[in-house]
Amino acid sequence: MERQGSGTRGWGEKRRGWGLGTRGWALIALPMTVIAAQNVLARGEGSNAEERGHKITVRVYDYAHVLPRTLGQSEGEASRILRAVGVEMEWVDCPTSVEEAAKYPACEPPLGTLAVDLRILPPSMAARVRSSREELGLALPSAKVGSASAAWVFFQRVEQLADSKDADQAQILGHAMAHEIGHLLLGQNRHSNRGIMRANWDRAVLQEAARGQLLFTREQAAVMRAEVRARAQ
DSSP states (O other): OBOSSSSBOOTTEEEEOOOOOTTOOEEOOOOTTOOOOOOOBOOSSGGGTTTTTOEEEEEEEETTOOOHHHHHHHHHHHHHHHHHHTOEEEEEEEOSSHHHHTTOGGGSSOOOTTEEEEEEEOHHHHTTSOOOTTBOEEEEOOOSTTSOEEEEEEHHHHHHHHTTSSSOHHHHHHHHHHHHHHHHHHOTTOOBSSGGGBSEEOHHHHHHHHTTOOOOBHHHHHHHHHHHHHHHO
16 A cells, blocks of 8 residues: 555555654753763674564554655664664554554554554644653553553654754654653653663754664663563563
8 A cells, every 4th residue: 555655565564673751752952062971782682682582563653654765764773773672673564544454454453562552643643642842752551461552753843853954854763763662661760861761852862863872771671671571471
C-alpha cells in the first residue's frame, strides 16, 4: 500500500536491524558552552542479542505521514542505539485505520510483553495529549500482563528541532524513539544527567546525536537487558 510521501512500503511489513522521563524530552535554551558528559557505553552485547533473548518488537503507527525514507532511517538510528545496549529491534509498520489493520495480523492485538506500540503524531493529534510544549514524546508502561507498552512522538516538534541544522529529522526522530523505548524498559522517572536519557536537550546534545554518540550508559544497558529477559519469561 502506498503511503503518503515519496516511496511505497507495505503495511504490516517487518524490518529488522537497520543499523522522553516517562513524560518525554524537553528542549530548553542552554548556552552553547555546555559540555556534554562523556557517555559510558555498553558494548559487546549486541552481536548475540537475539540468541540471548534480548529482542523486542515495535509496531509503528505513522499518523504524521513521515516520508518513508526518513522513517526508515529513524528506525535504523533507534536500532543502532538499542543494539549497543544488547537489545535487537524488529519493526512492524502498521496502518493507521481500523479497517486496514484488520488485514494485517502482525498489527492486531494482543501483542505481548516483548512489544511496543509507537505512534508518531501530527499537531492535530498531539494537541489532544496532555504534555508540555517542549516535550518530544512520552511513554506509558503498561501494568497489565500480556499487553503492549505504548509510546508517542510528536513529529512537529521533531521538525522544529531539525530547523536548527544541528541534527536532521531522521536522527532526531530515531533518538526520540530510542529514548521513549528506554523509558518503557527502564521504568518511570529514569532520566539521567548524561546520555540519551537526559531530560533536557540543547544544541550540544543534538550535535552529539548527529555524531552518533548519544547512547545509553552501561548501567542503563544492564537494567534494560534484564527487563527484556524478565518479559521474555
